[in-house]
Amino acid sequence: METKPKHFFYVLECAxxxxxxxxxxxxxxxxxxxxxxxxxxxxxxxxxxxxxxYETYETKQEAMRAEYAFKQLDRRAKLQYIGGQHEISKK
Incomplete structure (x- = not known):
């Protein structure tokens, strides 16, 4: 059985x-x-x-579309997008 490669859109919190x-x-x-x-x-x-x-997609194009859409958001919308699932400083 062949495994399809996974493609990820991811968000990092920097120092x-x-x-x-x-x-x-x-x-x-x-x-x-x-x-x-x-x-x-x-x-x-x-x-x-x-x-x-992070989100997993079947194709590179889908993952890159998600990345682009995320980058168009302001910080508050980005924090909402990732669902407040993480303790991120809200500067």
Whole structure:
């Protein structure tokens, strides 16, 4: 049986309490890469980061559409989107 690759839209909380949204097909590896300071220019000076939300999609396009839509929201709407499921500073 062949397993389909998973595609993730994810949200990180950075050390400065900012939020970072991204796409990956390997969530654990991507978070480790961010925390190693090699993930993205934005997160590099804001480590450590922790994953506070993610969604799984069947295609890369769907996951990237979700990421784009999330990035269009203001901070309050982003916090609402992730459902207040996590203790994130509300600066």
């Amino acid at each position: 400065d309490d900012s939020l970072y949204a991204g796409y990956t097909n390997n969530l654990e590896k991507r978070i480790a890469t961010h925390n190693a300071g090699k993930g993205a220019k934005y997160t590099k000076p804001r480590t450590p980061v922790k994953c506070v939300y």
